[in-house]
Amino acid sequence: MSGMTTPAPFGPLDFQLVLLRRMADHQPGLVEDARQRLGASVGEMREANRRWQAMVHGRGRRGALARYRSVLREPERVERRRIGDLECDALLWPVPLWPDLRFEVLAAEGGAVWNEWLVRAPGAPGPELRTADDLTPWSCTVDEAARAFPPARPMEGSAPTRWRLELTVGEGERVVAEFTWGLLQRVL
Incomplete structure (x- = not known):
């Protein structure tokens, strides 16, 4: 069909927009500022979220770890961790919107994802939290x-x-x- 274009591959910018989309429920002002810093429109943020949801829930979907690797590419760091009696791999990717944070995925043998969230980057100073x-x-x-x-x-x-x-x-x-x-x- 003429006039139809294939969307660009889903990449790190799109993934940051997905993170922001869920945060918009609680912090719309911070999300608006961050979205503008990324140079993305509200429509682009919605479209990134729609595409992400299709990858997560659609037919022929990949496992979570494979999905993160396809979107975020190779992790910046992979380390073996022990949590209680279990061992897993912690994969960390940079998130340009938050330079002192990393997106961390904890994955078991075989690629099953246990957890996925933002953490402080190794060596980056954390906040002083007293009160x-x-x-x-x-x-x-x-x-x-x-x-x-x-x-x-x-x-x-x-x-x-x-x-x-x-x-x-x-x-x-x-x-x-x-x-x-x-x-x-x-x-x-």
Whole structure:
């Protein structure tokens, strides 16, 4: 058919737009600024999310690890990790929108993905988290908040890419921190 074009391959820019799309529910202003820094329109962000969802849920879909490798290419770093009695590979990719973060995928033997989220880049300084006021949107990752405010109690998130932690801040005060793709969005 004439007039039809094949879409460009889905790549790292599109993937960043997917991350932003889910974060827009909680932080539309930050997402708008980030989308503009990436030079993408609202329509392009929606289209990237539509294509991602088709890759995740469509017929003939690839496994999660294969999908990440096809979209993000070769990881910047792969390291073997032990979590309890289990071993896995941690694959890390740079995310230009957040230079101090990496997108991390934890994968078992055979490629089954256990977890996928943003983490602090190896060697990058993390935020100083001392009080609830330090818990600002996009300031920290799940792991950083959990270590800064023990005991942290994991709670069920509202979607597969969302996490919630109940944290102890100050003199026994408990708050709930919500994360999307591992990055803090808000504190309740």
